[in-house]
Amino acid sequence: MYLPPFLRSFGRMGTRALVLASPLLLAGCDLNFWRMDGHQSTLDVAGPVARTQRDLFYVTCGVTFVIFILVGSVLAYATLKFKARNDADEHAEPPEQGHGNPLVEIGLIAASVFALVIIAIPTLKAIWFTYDVPEAQKANAYEINATAYQWWFKFEYPSEPIEGSGPLSTGNELVIPAGRPVHINLRTTDVIHSFWVPKLAGKVDMIPNRGNRLWLEADQPGYFWGQCAEYCGDSHAVMRFRVIALDEKDFKDWLTAQKSTARVVAATAATGQPKPQFAALKEWTRNAPGYTDKYDRPNVSPLDNWKEQQFPNKDEDAALIAQGRKLFQEKTCIGCHTVRGHEGVGITGPNLTHVGARTTIAAGLLENNPEQLARWLRHPDQVKPGNKMYNGGYIDVKTRKPNFTLTDADITALVAYLSSLK
Template identity: 45%
Template sequence: MQRFSALSTRLAALLCSLAGLLILAGCSLNIEGKQSALDPKGPVAQNQYDIFIITLIVTVFLFITVGGALGWTMWKFRLRKGDDPRYIPPQTHGHPLIEIGLVAGSAALLVVIAIPTFGGILLKKNVPLHLVEDAIEVNVVGYQWWWAFEYPEHGFYTANEFVIPAGRAVKLNLRTRDVLHSFWVPKLAGKVDLIAGQTNFMWIKADEPGYFYGQCAEFCGDSHAYMLFRVIAKPEAEYRRWVRDQQRQTANLNPDTGPLYAPLLARDQWAYPEDKVLRGAEVFARACASCHSLNPASQTNGPNLAHFATRTTIAAGWMENEPDELFRWIREPDKVKPGNFMWTGFLRYNPETRTREVEMAGLDYYDLSDNEIEAVVAYLYTLR
């Protein structure tokens, strides 16, 4: 019995330290890390950081006073040689001054936390007056497992990355097309959920130009962990140029005036041979256009690809936008992001046959050859 309990104590200690190590492995000591909320780069994130610090100070104060009092009492009233172990010192239970003091003290500490917290909630929901005039507006729509961004004032859509002018407030209207998601760019602001049937608001502002990493922060199905996005803050002039560029058409969308989806980029700027690019346009029309719009002004079931070549990432921030990665993504999107609708297509439940029928076929159905995929990669890089 003795040996068994010694062994089990050791085992428990080992398991605890392993668990502790695992937990620590999830932490980063790099305060400037890509998704660190401890490195605020805008007023909303700064405000939330300040609230965090106030809460931290209050709780550390509580820890030290309560823990200190406990430790001091244990030390002072410890059992000494010659003490009678049955002796019970006089009790203070029911001492009104101490009890009222403790209740009032705790309440006061809660108020210290509550005031800046309520202030922070109000701040986050409404762009402050001095920033309202210059603010831009972006509609954010969450899909399983990617993001659409619409610029309603300029009439175009983009996906998974959006550009904002540094120094100006950006009002975000958050909606979802399917399940709950949560919009989170740690360096610019805390999380706000995207909830079906309603629009939530928040605003962000990047003080300086920068490249900010975002992430869906509400479990939303198979590929939730791969539902990333980027916010790119640019100086005013570059932002304006970007907006102008994004409004431009990049492919010939009119079947009457030319071959379907012929690229509009000048031929001498194509990075691939002509026959490959034109074959790619055909593949796109056949296997991709049902889900992807090449018109910057319209949004369909998949990410808008009108300016795909100007983006830095693929697959909602999960891969770099470069040819090998793009090839792999089109060849096996289900391996990159499990459950992905680009592979499975969109199904619809038919109540009559009581089965799920294919409403829009995915790449699993099209079974593209490597040649066709290379061609469509060549074509996609003309969409600038």
């Protein structure tokens, strides 16, 4: 079939564009792609800081889109109008060269300045707004200290001091009051990390010896995904956390529960035998399923799932739990983890006083259930390469020899103990 040459070249371009765009088209079959409301979407915002940042993004997109259309149209026009149409055109001398058109040049400079001003005004306003809690709301702001460790986060509540052990402290799940500005002091104990909860606020780095901060607010109670956004070593990609926003009453209740010392399960008719569900421990391989990005329960919102997690488990085995508590001491877990009210006093690992009430373990990576807890205790090195519980805890870093070993029965008891710490 005869096609004029320009149509043919357009056709080639069209095909190429189609090939390049096919992953996008395929993704289009997945509705989630177009909704753009994934767990870490910066477009599906849930608070004023993230909303300001998203709106600014749209302004920039709008301005650049207009520029794209204008420049693209002029380029297309020039290409089509002045292209060589025959042999004679092809070998013709170039037309007489000019030295620019002052009117066009001044016009272009003026247009660029205008475009920059359109972007600059909302940018300055947004920087001003996101820099710190607005003056009028300062008195109402809630204060949190967030400290990054390779590869997990510690969260402290300075307004909730606990006698003899400093401020209330938790790991990897930050619980905040909804509808109230939260002011977060960002610190790190080792390298540079970055604190990012995409639906609530843009990222801010946590830098050694530098007091950075950030504020955010959740419009409504909710469950939000966060992660470290600055490369920080082996397990950076799996250094995650969660933010749980609660209404005022729930938040107060949570604080009260957290401030209490670790739970003790009273001895009842206990068997001391491993429960069937963890009698035989599964061998996990690296990247086997169980990561929290796949665990969403159908018909249960992540927030309701979190609330359910606050309740003690059914049919707990007091004898097994007591055995786990003893092992927690014997296997030196106490040296790195605090379990307030029990034996644990260490501070190099996350506070485990109420670890059973979290929905995730290993810094937001694994679902917190007996199966995944057992997986973590058995193979922390496989779940999070390089992590400091394995290197220095399970094995001696210099000799690479194990410091202790955990049998299946040990793990079963430890899991029962940790799960009871609501």
